[in-house]
Amino acid sequence: MRLAFPMALVAGGVNVFSFAPFHWWPIQIVTLALLFWLVAGQTSLRRSMLVGWAFSFAWLAAGFHWLYISMHRYGGLPSWMAVLAVALLAAALALFLALMMGLAARFKQRNATSLPLLMLAVLPICWMLSEWLRGWILTGFPWIASGYAHTASPLEGFAPIVGVYGLAWLVAVLAGCLVLIPARKSAALLALLIVHGGIGLKRIDWTQPYGQAISVRLLQGNIAQDMKFAQDRIQSTLMLYHDLIRSEPADLIATPETALPLLSRQLPPDYLPSIAAYGKESNSHIAIGVAVSDGPYQYANSLIGLSPDSDGQFYRYDKHHLVPFGEFIPAGARWFVDMMRIPLGDFTRGDLLQKPFAVRDQLVMPNICYEDLFGEEIANQLAAAYFSGATPPTMLLNISNIAWFGDSIALPQHLQISQMRALETGRPMLRATNTGATAVIGPKGNVLAQLEPFTRGVLSSTVQGYSGWTPYMLFGNTPVIVLAIASLLLIRFVARQRRKKSL
Known part of the structure; x- marks a missing residue:
């Protein structure tokens, strides 16, 4: 001993x-x-x-x-x-x-x-x-x-x-x-x-297919983290995602977390309208990761959704579960955070329960990066609709940027975490990431399609939504x-x- x-x-x-x-x-x-x-x-x-x-x-x-x-x-x-x-x-x-x-x-x-x-x-x-x-x-x-x-x-x-x-x-x-x-x-x-x-x-089979399957395109920009917020690279990043989004229609097109490296109000005036116009022309729903400003020193890590029939209004999901030191500053830790060069490091927190993004027959429930570590919170999103008599979300969407961690085991570990969320809820999980792992996960937790990490590309697939409930979804x-x-x-x-x- x-x-x-x-x-x-x-x-x-x-x-x-x-x-x-x-x-x-x-x-x-x-x-x-x-x-x-x-x-x-x-x-x-x-x-x-x-x-x-x-x-x-x-x-x-x-x-x-x-x-x-x-x-x-x-x-x-x-x-x-x-x-x-x-x-x-x-x-x-x-x-x-x-x-x-x-x-x-x-x-x-x-x-x-x-x-x-x-x-x-x-x-x-x-x-x-x-x-x-x-x-x-x-x-x-x-x-x-x-x-x-x-x-x-x-x-x-x-x-x-x-x-x-x-x-x-x-x-x-x-x-x-x-x-x-x-x-x-x-x-x-x-x-x-x-x-x-x-x-x-x-x-x-705890859950069953619901509605018609949708076509999805998940974008992987593969932009190095040290270049993402560089002033001389911002314009090229905006054009990259603008072109990737408009390259081909799909029922759902999704970008990674903070794919657009500016606050929404700092974007060129015609940027989002141009993408919205393409969505309307091509009958595509577009989910974009961008920080949204709500006032001086108030901004959220958000996903905004543009629908073909939105008439200028957009869907919005704000990240609720923030990363300590990276997305919010714990009490007494300002000195430590100030030593690091982390942009957008003090977000405001979104609501715990938020509405899903409607895409054709499907209801897509987003979560942003680190949030899919918290299975009970995702289950609560689904159960809240179930107990209120509404149709629960039929698929999950995680948008992430873990280029912060380089070519490390963090990428496959995060994919495995998303697989667990699919198993717990009996729903497919879509993952749109900057450097990987961009993937489509089935309701049984199996990876159905995946892009090669650290490559620039688009993962195209057809995904079936699922309804019904699992015991974990209802009781956590x-x-x-x-x-x-x-x-x-x-x-x-x-x-x-x-x-x-x-x-």
């Missing part, structure tokens, strides 16, 4: 290979099993917390090391400061798992928890709650939550029911089974039941979280009752 800390570091770092672009999801079960075994072997609360922290720190630092690129190469921070910032973020977020592993150790000590109960209930619940807390507290940062590794594993069938955090719970139970199998063969049976349950659930994370907390309370209550009887 003297090697517990370095072993946890190594296991946490290796866990990153569970996710895209590697997709070696069984590694996650093995590394989690090692973490649980290490925590169970500690004799003190402090050591259990330290092991949990080490695992999470190495996993998160490896998983989002690409933040260094945005802060150093494009933000202008000195390399040492960018490395330190990534390390401090990973260290802070690792505290969630440290606290939960400490809670598990506390349960073990105070409630005389048996090894099977520890491995199959207490530790998996604490693991899942740590994931949920990381994705919620202080606006949340749920990147590479463990469930994302299972967009193409036998467990994916559970996603429409329990979502990404429910998958995290199931993965942790499998890890507990792996620890127990040498001593208790019945644990293998439980693992097989979970795996076969996921395979069986994949056959269920609430059932999983309530069940987890209730289970811990029940375990504690039963243990106390046993102690009373033994006195």
Whole structure:
């Protein structure tokens, strides 16, 4: 056990290979099993917390090391400061798992928890709650939550029911089974039941085709981040997207996030009218990523939609879930943000519930870049229409610009996150990005079409919308979280009752 800390570091770092672009999801079960075994072997609360922290720190630092690129190469921070910032973020977020592993150790000590109960209930619940807390507290940062590794594993069938955090719970139970199998063969049976349950659930069609399929064109400008806001390149960027939009009609034409590198009021007077006129002539609906100004020092990261029959009015969606330091400035952090050269760095926040963009028979619900990390918020957008008696959105559209992170694993990781949103909601997801991954994802989470990253081009496809509901769409994370907390309370209550009887 003297090697517990370095072993946890190594296991946490290796866990990153569970996710895209590697997709070696069984590694996650093995590394989690090692973490649980290490925590169970500690004799003190402090050591259990330290092991949990080490695992999470190495996993998160490896998983989002690409933040260094945005802060150093494009933000202008000195390399040492960018490395330190990534390390401090990973260290802070690792505290969630440290606290939960400490809670598990506390349960073990105070409630005389048996090894099977520890491995199959207490530790998996604490693991899942740590994931949920990381994705919620202080606006949340749920990147590479463990469930994302299972967009193409036998467990994916559970996603429409329990979502990404429910998958995290199931993965942790499998890890507990792996620890127990040498001593208790019945644990293998439980693992097989979970795996076969996921395979069986994949056959269920929670949603059904709705209306007529639409033709889509997703634009990928491939404009280098260090050139995007350069004054001598703005005009060429505007002309690029103007020409790409007008090159061919489609029911829906979508650009990436902030494809137009100016505020909407700074655009040439005839720019948007020219595009709107083309949309009317060609009977195309056009979704454009641009920052919209609402007054002095007030601007939103927006998608505006131009419809053939809009008569000069346009649809607007404003990004709600903003990125700390990149899109809004946390209290007391102005000095840090001012050190980086990030344009448009303090957006105003859009409403949580916004209307979809109507395109022919389909209702397209946009989300912008980082927002698709928050599955419950997207589910809430769909459920709000369902509970009000309106037709829920039939497909999702994510517009992104993650050129900030260069040619790194951030691109395939973000694609995998969008795949999870499609699985949870039973809706196709369209992705229009600056450098990748521009793709069409089906309602079962499979990638139907994709552009080569870091190329300039247009992804043309025909996409069918879907209606109906999944359990996750209607109830979100609430059932999983309530069940987890209730289970811990029940375990504690039963243990106390046993102690009373033994006195």
